[in-house]
Amino acid sequence: MQLYNTMTRKKEELVPITKDTVKIYCCGPTVYNLIHIGNARALCVFDTLRRYLEFRGYKVLYVQNFTDVDDKIIKKANELQKTSSEVSENAIKEYFTDAKGLNVRTADIHPKVTENMGIIIDIVKTLVDKGYAYEADGDVYFDTAKFPEYGKLSHQPLDDLKAGARIEVGEKKRDPMDFAVWKAAKPGEPYWDSPFGQGRPGWHIECSAMSRHYIGDTIDIHGGGSDLIFPHHENEIAQSECATGSPLANIWMHNGMLNVDNKKMSKSAGNFFLVRDMAEKFGYEPIRFMLLSVHYRSQLNYTLEVIESCKAALSRLYTCRDTMNRVLGAAKDGDADASVLEDVRIAREDFIKAMDDDFNTADGIAAVFELTRKINAAVNSPEITKGSVKAYQDEFTALTNVLGLLYNNSEEEIPSEVTELLEQRKAARKAKDFATADALRDKIAEMGYIVEETRQGTIVKKA
Numbered sequence: 001m002q003l004y005n006t007m008t009r010k011k012e013e014l015v016p017i018t019k020d021t022v023k024i025y026c027c028g029p030t031v032y033n034l035i036h037i038g039n040a041r042a043l044c045v046f047d048t049l050r051r052y053l054e055f056r057g058y059k060v061l062y063v064q065n066f067t068d069v070d071d072k073i074i075k076k077a078n079e080l081q082k083t084s085s086e087v088s089e090n091a092i093k094e095y096f097t098d099a100k101g102l103n104v105r106t107a108d109i110h111p112k113v114t115e116n117m118g119i120i121i122d123i124v125k126t127l128v129d130k131g132y133a134y135e136a137d138g139d140v141y142f143d144t145a146k147f148p149e150y151g152k153l154s155h156q157p158l159d160d161l162k163a164g165a166r167i168e169v170g171e172k173k174r175d176p177m178d179f180a181v182w183k184a185a186k187p188g189e190p191y192w193d194s195p196f197g198q199g200r201p202g203w204h205i206e207c208s209a210m211s212r213h214y215i216g217d218t219i220d221i222h223g224g225g226s227d228l229i230f231p232h233h234e235n236e237i238a239q240s241e242c243a244t245g246s247p248l249a250n251i252w253m254h255n256g257m258l259n260v261d262n263k264k265m266s267k268s269a270g271n272f273f274l275v276r277d278m279a280e281k282f283g284y285e286p287i288r289f290m291l292l293s294v295h296y297r298s299q300l301n302y303t304l305e306v307i308e309s310c311k312a313a314l315s316r317l318y319t320c321r322d323t324m325n326r327v328l329g330a331a332k333d334g335d336a337d338a339s340v341l342e343d344v345r346i347a348r349e350d351f352i353k354a355m356d357d358d359f360n361t362a363d364g365i366a367a368v369f370e371l372t373r374k375i376n377a378a379v380n381s382p383e384i385t386k387g388s389v390k391a392y393q394d395e396f397t398a399l400t401n402v403l404g405l406l407y408n409n410s411e412e413e414i415p416s417e418v419t420e421l422l423e424q425r426k427a428a429r430k431a432k433d434f435a436t437a438d439a440l441r442d443k444i445a446e447m448g449y450i451v452e453e454t455r456q457g458t459i460v461k462k463a
Contacts, residue, residue, distance in 0.1 A: 001056070001356045003221070004297060006229060006252040007153055011358055014251065016220050021059040024050065025211040025249075027224040027232070028110070030067040031091035032076045034274045035098050037287065037302065038225065038258050038265060044291040045255045045361075046223045047104040048404055052355050055402045063214050064107040065207060066092055068114050069200050074189055084190050085114070098275045101284035103404045111210045113201060114190075120201045120209040121194045123243050124181050128196075132242040136172035138184025138197040144177040147238045153252060154230040161230075179235055181205040204235035211248070212240065222249035226256055226297075253359075255296045261303055273302070285408060286310040292361040292403060313369075317406055319461075320372045324393050326459070327379045334385030340378065344395040347371035351399050361403065368399050414460055418449050422460060425451070 002011040016022045026046045029039050050060050068088035077084045092112075099106070113120070124140055127133035133142045144150045144158070151158050162177050173180075180202035185191035191198040201209075211219055217240075224233065233252065240248040257264070260271040278287055289310040294300050347367055354363030375392045378384060400406045414422075425440040441451045444460065452459050 001053075002358055003251050003253055004358050005250075006226075006254050007249075009155070012251060014220070016058070017216075017218060017250070020057070021061060022053050022220045023061045023215045024063065024221045024223060025207070025215055025219045026062070026064045026107075026222075027207060027228055028064040028066050029091075029095065030070045030072055031088045031095060032070070032073040033091060034094055034276050036265070037273050037275055037278060037291075040098070040102060040275050040287060041258055041291045041300065042223070042225045042255050043099060043104045044102060044288050044404070045296045045359075046253075047102075048292060048361060048402070049221075049223075049253075049359055050105070051402050051404060052359070055398070056352075060108075061215065062107045063109045063111065063211065065210055066095075066110060066112045067203065067206060068092070068112045069190055070203065078188075088112075088114075094276075098279070098284075101279055102275070102288050103285070103407045109214050111214060113206045113210075116206070116210055116213065117192050117201075119213045120206055121182075121192070123209045123212070123239070124201070124205060125195055126243045127181060127239060130242065132239075133181055134174070135196055136174075138199060139172055139180055140182035140196050141173040141178040142181050142235070142239060142242075143174070144179070144238060145175060147242055149241075150177070150238050151234065153234050153237055156230065179204065179231065181239065204232055205239055207232075208236050208240040208243065208248070211236075212244065217244040217246040217248075219249040221251045221253050223253045224255075226254040229254055256299045259299060259301045262301055265302075278307075282307050282311060285314060285405065288404060289314055289365075293365060295358075295360055295362050297358070314405070317368070317372060317400065320375055321396065321400075321406055322459075322461075323379055324375065324389055324396070327384060328386060328389045328393070331384050331386045331389050334387050336387035336391040337385065340388040340391050343371065343374045343378075344391050347374075347395055347399065351402075355402075364399075365403065368396070368403070371396060371399070414449070415447075418444055418447055418460065421447075422451070422458065426458065 001014045003014055004010070005012045014022070024046065026042065029035055035043075050062050053060050066088070069084060073084050073088050077087045080087065096106070124133065127142065128135065128140060132146050133140050151161055158177070181204070182194065182196050183199050183202060185198040185200070189200070191200055211222070222233070237248050259265060260273065263271060265271055265273070275287060286307055290302065290307055291300065293310060347370065350367040350370070351364050354360040354367055375396065378392070379389065421440050421444050425437050425444075428434070428437040428440060444451055449460050449462060452461070
């Protein structure tokens, strides 16, 4: 499998440090609010990567942190007159509601900053002891001048980075490029005891500490949104590599940003969308489909037309799945035909080819729809065998499972009013009263259901 490495700016073969096991660290949310669709893109991209690697036979250790102490959390807590812990724990609870809705699996480990303070303090102390960080009145800053490779991930010369840096009021750092790894306690804020005095971690140091503790000095894949390249991941590299003497990650994988109607999503622009609000309008699954429908490194443009087209595309997949379920019972006995096995082989080959080439989910989805087209053509034949249907089903299910799609498996119960009209329509068709049958079909449509005649009989489904 070839993946684009942000560090080297080229595709590289994935070669796990530990044979047959891929270790992934993905930066999780700062938990003070509901997640937005920008957050959801990283969640769905790396959840699908994890699924695909397992599909290809790897074991995966997947770690995704929660930043549960931060200026934003403290501000929200003060606004709500709650503790920071109450705010963050509620946000984590709501995160899992949205993650479940998006069919994002729970990470193997979800470390929280507040539960890993000891290892965070240890790495800060290591940086101070090695001379890479310095104390200043209770704060501790990383000295970027001590790391000559600073800027190697974002590919920005240190002089260019310095041009946009500044020292904020109250900061005691020596150079504008230096950054806090430990912050002295302020009145009314949560704090922990440390060798440097009471305080709390800077944002960047937490991931350095937790990835090292739960995975090791070097990660196979470090993931996150491209907005994290600088300064967050750049600072992680500086801290970690100075503390351990080893590369922090072999492959840096970043998903592209999300626009809304061709404009950058932001609260100030009024085009900021929470996953929860979108799910209430469209459902969670169309959101996931949309986020995987373009290459992960490409910019994704969200519009109403895009999400509606995703709903329609999912409907075609569900129709194919439901058709196979119905046909299986009516199909004649027999093994899978050679032509069907060839369709299945080509579908898997095309899917793997797409996903192995820098995790191209867009082309992977295209391979699934090509298989869907072949299935729809084949299952209408009266000569279809149970073995053929089963072969199609197994491959269709395997590929859609990798993408995390078609997870709403329960068929909606048809209201009794609709089933009564269906029986009346059945009787009218039997009596060759087609005008009445058509009128009853229209009445059913007004109630939000579609009637279809198939070789296996009449079916009704939600419009």
